[in-house]
Amino acid sequence: MNRAFANRRSVAARLFGAIVALMAGGIAAKAQGRLAAQYSIVMTGVTIGHVTWSVDIRASGYTTVASGKASGMLSMLVNGEGSVGTTGRVENWRLQPGEFHSRIVDEDGDTNLQITFADGIAQVVATPPLKPTPDRLPVTDADRRGVADPLSAVLITAEPGESFFSPGNCNHILAIFDGRRRYNLVLSYVRVDKIELDKSYAGPVLVCGMILQPIAGYRPDSLLVKYVAGRRDMELWLAPIAGTALMAPIRVAMPTMIGTLKIDADKFDTVAEPKPTPATPTPPGH
Secondary structure, eight states: OOHHHHHHHHHHHHHHHHHHHHHHHHHHHHOOEEEEEEEEEEETTEEEEEEEEEEEEOSSEEEEEEEEEEOSTTOSSOOEEEEEEEEEEEETTEEEEEEEEEEEEETTEEEEEEEEEETTEEEEEEESOOOOOTTSOOOOTGGGBSOBOHHHHTSEEOOTTSOTTOGGGGOOEEEEEOSSOEEEEEEEEEEEEEEEOTTSOEEEEEEEEEEEEEEESSOTTSHHHHHTTTOSOEEEEEEEOTTSSEEEEEEEEEEETTEEEEEEEEEEEEEEOOOOOOOOOOOTTO
């Protein structure tokens, strides 16, 4: 090969690499954002619970925390209270959970769980320790591989080069493990809709169909499994988190045997945060 030509190729390659690095730096500079959301849980028009959720996305890591309570005569499918949280890494806009913790008070009692995600498998420590019960399908080691926690899983990444509202962003099977139950949420494109919240988010949303597939850790005779699993009329509505490539749920609609259960955002505040500018070094002698 001609040496001059090879040198020109080498310079072009370095220039191309520099342009890519600059582009990536420009993306990283804007790749931070926060979400503060509040939701109402409504069954047949009656509010039976509330949830608060915060998400903080940084260039290389994220934290997310949620807490809520549901109770009352109509809370046949959702009953209890608790708090959950996750910390993890951000790699190519894919969330990689590192640690998930939860405290849930429900029909199973007061349970504290901590899940660590390492080497592709989720490990659980529970207080008090979880004991196998004959009415629940056991969770195997295979069930705990390749999974995410419930919060990280529903923060959906827009595909590179695609709009937030591209149909392809619904094409996911979310493999979820909450420390006790292992299930899939199978998403598929339905439509693009609009939503307007008072003094909060107003704009388009991506609407995905959602099918619940129980895998393990559940009671086969539970109301949730009998009347919700496998249904094809559930919907997950997603809205963008400003400054990031991520979308978060702004509405969930789940028909049940006594009416439609909705988890609706009353507040969905999202803020983009530019990457901080490095401090200018102080010249010697100052």
